[in-house]
Amino acid sequence: MHRHLRRRARGVAVVATALTLVAAPISVVALADERQDAVDDQAAAQQKQAELASSLEGVSAQLGQAYIDLQNAESSLSAAQSELDDAETVLAEKEREQQTASDRLDVAESDLAALQEESEQTQTNVDENATSVADLVVATYQGDSAITSWTYVFSSDSVDELTDRASTMEIATGVQESVLSAAEEERAQAANREARQDAATERVATLKEEADVAKEAAQTAKDNAESKRDEVVALKSDKETAAADLENQKADLQEQQAQAEADEAAAAAEIQRIDAENRAAAAKSGQSVASSGSTDTASLGTGNIGRPLAGPLVITSPYGWRMHPVLGYMLLHEGVDLMAFTGTPQYAAVSGTVTSTTDYGGTACGKSVTINGGIIDGQSVQVRYCHLSAQQVYVGQTVTKGEQIGLTGATGGVTGPHCHFEVYLNGVTVDPMSLPGF
Numbered sequence: 001m002h003r004h005l006r007r008r009a010r011g012v013a014v015v016a017t018a019l020t021l022v023a024a025p026i027s028v029v030a031l032a033d034e035r036q037d038a039v040d041d042q043a044a045a046q047q048k049q050a051e052l053a054s055s056l057e058g059v060s061a062q063l064g065q066a067y068i069d070l071q072n073a074e075s076s077l078s079a080a081q082s083e084l085d086d087a088e089t090v091l092a093e094k095e096r097e098q099q100t101a102s103d104r105l106d107v108a109e110s111d112l113a114a115l116q117e118e119s120e121q122t123q124t125n126v127d128e129n130a131t132s133v134a135d136l137v138v139a140t141y142q143g144d145s146a147i148t149s150w151t152y153v154f155s156s157d158s159v160d161e162l163t164d165r166a167s168t169m170e171i172a173t174g175v176q177e178s179v180l181s182a183a184e185e186e187r188a189q190a191a192n193r194e195a196r197q198d199a200a201t202e203r204v205a206t207l208k209e210e211a212d213v214a215k216e217a218a219q220t221a222k223d224n225a226e227s228k229r230d231e232v233v234a235l236k237s238d239k240e241t242a243a244a245d246l247e248n249q250k251a252d253l254q255e256q257q258a259q260a261e262a263d264e265a266a267a268a269a270e271i272q273r274i275d276a277e278n279r280a281a282a283a284k285s286g287q288s289v290a291s292s293g294s295t296d297t298a299s300l301g302t303g304n305i306g307r308p309l310a311g312p313l314v315i316t317s318p319y320g321w322r323m324h325p326v327l328g329y330m331l332l333h334e335g336v337d338l339m340a341f342t343g344t345p346q347y348a349a350v351s352g353t354v355t356s357t358t359d360y361g362g363t364a365c366g367k368s369v370t371i372n373g374g375i376i377d378g379q380s381v382q383v384r385y386c387h388l389s390a391q392q393v394y395v396g397q398t399v400t401k402g403e404q405i406g407l408t409g410a411t412g413g414v415t416g417p418h419c420h421f422e423v424y425l426n427g428v429t430v431d432p433m434s435l436p437g438f
Helices: 002-054 061-141 149-154 159-281
Strands: 315-317 320-323 330-333 336-338 345-347 352-356 367-376 379-391 404-408 419-425 428-430
Touching (some): 159 352, 159 367, 159 379, 367 404
Antiparallel strands (some): 352 367, 419 428
């Protein structure tokens, strides 16, 4: 018998262990999924922030930051307001649950009070019947029970007297039976009421516990709602401050835009001039001069015009016309913005000659490098890099495709670091992402 129980215990242990082994990977997978979701959310938030930052090219960093602060404040306020709405919905639900629990408790306590009152009355009746029964017992003990029907017959002087005594005896017997019956009935009722009272007492205790839990949940929901209300009030204040800062910064926006347009016009004129020279000369080439480093051209794509960054590209702002968030009208974004952190190397997309290394100097493009790639597949090719933190080539230097030309930064009219890359074919800007092998 004991051996059988031990085998059974071992079997249960084995099953439990197996269940644990099965459950563990599921838990690990769930945690891994949650972590991946968090990573994805973080990446999406970073992408959104990068897109917003790169969309503000052409304005000062201060103005751009003021706009971003306002957008962030509005986004946080919207999220907090949504959370507040949810919290108030939960609060209303918990308050209803609390009221329901309180009402049920009141009814149960009222029922219990009524049962207690009935119980007290029943106890009084039981006590009275007990007294009556005791009197009968005493009377019987003292000899009254010895009176029989023969006693009545022998002691009667006439038939009428015998009849009267017989009637008296029947009445007395009936009274005794009534007293005993009433006592038994009250005893049964008392037992029934006691059971009902115990059940009611237990129900009151259970409902009181439920009411306490509901009250605590309602209080927690109330505290959460109040916290969310305070957060909304604070965020509204942040939004108003950010909006005021933006308005103050926008005072010199026209001046900034005029400077940006002048910079673009000068750069376009220079590109047109070089393009004319390319067409006149038909081709240009030169010996490579070593600079800060280089990379395998295979990491820059397979096209004749390579990428400015090694590895996969993440677009934060595409090429083309877009509504400027601050200016409020359409502008042509002449390049593509790619996600890159400060200090990330940028590389020559073509072999050619460095024609410009514009310093920061308050220009919208910031520190920049322009490379003339000459004629490639019958087209005049030039590439331009903006917002560098450092240039690692000089005007007139000949570079080869894949050679490091500078480091990513946030100089000029931007609010955050990224790679701004422009490609010109025959003097006209094109979408770099549309190039073969890019």
